Amino acid sequence: MNITMIEAAADRLAGHVRQTPLLWSPFLDEIAGRRVLVKPECLQHTGSFKFRGGWSAVSAMSPEARARGVIAFSSGNHAQGVAYAARAHDAPAVIIMPSDAPKLKIDNTRALGADVVLYDRATEDRDEIGARLSTERGMTLIKPFDEPLVIAGQGTTGLEIARDAAALGVTEADVIVCCGGGGLTSGIALALEARAPGLRVRPAEPEGFDDVARSLASGRIERNSGAPEGLCDAILTPQPGDLTFPILSRLCGPGLVVTEDEVQHAMALAFARLKVVAEPGGAVALAAALFHSAEISGETVIVTISGGNVDAGVFAQALARFPV
């Protein structure tokens, strides 16, 4: 993985990706005690940064492979990102989702043109289903984070951060990134290493799912013990990836860990002060910047809001709990 691959992904994404702006609010600065610049990838196509990785992977395939199609396992943002990118490239897409996934997400993925294959988590093995489709139909599996083309696509977020931070005169800052498997975090870290070496990436995770923070601290891959269930569903991966962890380990500062209350509060503040919709997993970095000031240094902090795909009820609950 290197900056050349990220630049190549940026070329393939040019004219298709939304170059999301940096947003800020004096009200957030006051809470954080420093300037907070927010990269709202919730405004990206399909409502999360996952569009970038999906597009990067599909656009790099040969016409023949593309005609055979792509497969992804996902119940959420990666599914929609891959489905959207595949449709735009006239590539068939099969998304393998658990049969108990939210109906809305299944419907959205189908509406984006994908063939959704449901499996029973208790009795079926999704890897077996994926392997069979891959063999029978010659479809290409697009993994959600431990895949170079996907990391390169997510890294384009970092190219934009480097450019837009420089335009604001910001050359030294922590860049806090919502972190699941580490695809976005490692991609941004690689981009900033090359383009803005004074910007240091730090992963943010929810309490109980701080595998990356612990892995960075111990120097080896650590796992979460609990079941991947919680408010921040988009980023509850069990452990950092084999490809992403060495990058994170080499380039990132210490991880930040936030509570679900802090996440809900950050969602309410993003609503009131930035007018954007953050999903819980997409609000962890903002929560860290706002409520863990003592663990951060510098006059400016940059954060990602990685996605906005949240049910109305979950969103309304955050607003009701934390009136601004």
Place this chain on the structure above:
Amino acid sequence: MNITMIEAAADRLAGHVRQTPLLWSPFLDEIAGRRVLVKPECLQHTGSFKFRGGWSAVSAMSPEARARGVIAFSSGNHAQGVAYAARAHDAPAVIIMPSDAPKLKIDNTRALGADVVLYDRATEDRDEIGARLSTERGMTLIKPFDEPLVIAGQGTTGLEIARDAAALGVTEADVIVCCGGGGLTSGIALALEARAPGLRVRPAEPEGFDDVARSLASGRIERNSGAPEGLCDAILTPQPGDLTFPILSRLCGPGLVVTEDEVQHAMALAFARLKVVAEPGGAVALAAALFHSAEISGETVIVTISGGNVDAGVFAQALARFPV
């Protein structure tokens, strides 16, 4: 009023205004039956396009006048736009607000550095208070829409629409604008007349407050009969302005009128499909594009979301009433 004044405002706003992107979603296109491009001015500083007009006016003042300060009457978005612009120019700002304005809006305006003067709507005359301050302290009154520098500032929205629509290959379309007194609508219309003459502005208003639509139809200024109370508080002005109406009359197509139900539905769809927060008055143009397709022609329609300053309870109610 002419394009030169808008270009001059754009020069003064450069490096300060947020150039909001155009957003879209295949899910909205499907409802509307055509491509819908959305200009989300809710993402602007202070949560609405009013920042543009406020900045345009304050930045054009002489240093001496600026040192004496500015006054605005407003309980909402104009107050915050002027307060923010004044603080950035080190100009004192007095905002005259009714004492029964929402506490949050009073607090926000104060937090942006303004001196908030409250008056009793029943017993005091705000114009008298403003005139007295203007005389005693030499402060400059910034009117919310019937003021050339303000119209010029709002018109910069139209320069961005012209540029970004052209980049997407869109040269003919209706541009639906949320319309109160007509500052934003007339400013955009002037900008498009010069820069994108195939784009035609159409004002959108809520039912019962369709003074502009009726004025355009009759050819003379018509008033709303009811009290300015309703869901779409930001745009419930009694009649178009003396400066704005001739521009609207010369350049705009027929007005569109939407129901409060359609407004709430549009707010819920902006949440689910675009991940932005639209206030009721800011969602009328999107509501028109989505639910009044038969009154619109062309393959593409462009709409503004003019602001996002909405209470959490009002927002949650819209999401609950119109699940996506």
